[in-house]
Amino acid sequence: MGPADKHPRHIPVLISEVLETLAPKAGEIYIDGTFGAGGYTRAILEKADCSVLALDRDPNAIRGAAPLIAQFGRRLKIIETPFSQMEDAVGAELPGQQVDGVVLDIGVSSMQLDDAERGFSFQSDGPLDMRMSSSGMSAADFLNTADEEDIANVIYEFGEEHRSRAIARAIVKRRVDAPFSRTLELADVVSRVFHGRKVDGRHPATRTFQALRIFVNDELGELTTGLAAAERILKPGGRLVVVSFHSLEDRIVKKFLTERSGKTAGASRHQPPELIKSADPSFRLVNSRPLTPSKGELEVNPRSRSARLRAAIRLDAAAWPLDTGATGLSQHRR
Structure with missing residues (x-):
């Protein structure tokens, strides 16, 4: 049984809004950069006689795609790769072509959260891993070796947690006795910092787990690189649709689309002003404010409560110069 089979109740977030904005048409080609359980891909392929190139860096998601591949045949191609590499994927699978739409669902998926062995959740015990792919540094590796200040x-930065110094101090003190290996070990340490009290109605470890997951998977760097890649592979008139779930992600998407649509005059400090001044708008905003779940969707799928959808249509102008420095750690210290 693959991952998709284990989650028959998987509900794609804002699916009606995604389809309305993406507007799939027969003969067109779409990129689903975050395949997950295949919800967006299935909906796109059912909406029109089109094709989808689906990407995911999670090998479990790739293995779970077999039923959809069997159903849609040559209209669907799945590749194990992060969405930041979508330009390379399109170049390999569709040489010399551009695509009609890109959809991204940013962050951890429900099936990843619900699988204790992946280590994303503080709700159940499992290895303190948090990697979306099958390689790289785990959360436990980082916590057991990094300096207190870096932690x-x-x-x-990534959890917007103002008790970060106290939490880091408690982590370093705890690892002297035994290295971290399990999710509940970390959740317990963080809870003790807050004396077991909830924070804004949530488990006190929520922000710490979020921060480690984003850091381990370089999620904000992936997003920045992926947005620029989408700009390069979309044909004029192509649609970019991005669903994000917290302020750090939404801030990056909003900044990217606002600048690319010519709505702000401010240049990024990472680019020479003369390059920004000469760049024509490459996108037209579809919605000036993000779309959010309806009351009905919230009742059916409470996990959608923080979802925000932003979208834009690709214009004829050339892609802007790359800006890859905007998501690193700032100089703030807490």
Whole structure:
């Protein structure tokens, strides 16, 4: 049984809004950069006689795609790769072509959260892993080897956690006795910092787990690189649809689309002003404010409550110069 089979109740977030904005048409080609359980891909392929090139860096998601491949045949191609590499994937699978739409669902998937062995959740015990792919540094590797200051900075920057110094201090103190290996070990340490009290109605470890997951998977760097890649592979008139779930992601998407649509005059500090000044708008915004789940969707799928959808249509102008420096750690220290 593959991952998709284990989650028959998987509900794609904002699916009606995604389809309306993406507007699939027969003969067109779409990129689903975050395949997951295949919800967006299935909906796109059922909506029109089109094709989807689906990407995911999670090998479990790739293995779970077999039923959809059997159903849609040559209209669907699945590749194990992060969506930041979509330009290479299109170049390999569709040489010399551009695509009609790109959809991205940013962050951890429901099937990853619900699988204790992946280590994403503080709700059940499992290995303290948090990797979306099958390679690289795990959360446990980082917590057991990093300096206290680096741990504090990661928790503050990527979790927006103002008790990050106290949490980092408690982590370093705890690992002297035994290295971290399990999710509940970390959840317990963080809970003790808050004396077991909830924070804004949530488990006190919520922000720490979020921060480590984003850091381990370089999620904000992936997003920045992926947005620029989508800009390069979309044909004029192509649609970019991005669903994000917290402020750090949404901030990056909003900044990217606002700048690319010519709505702001401010240049990024990572690019020479003369390059920004000469860049024509490459996108037209579809919605000036993000779309959010309806009351009905929230009742059916409470996990959708923080979802935000932003979208834009590709214009004829050339892609902007790359800006890859905007998501690193700042100089804040807590």
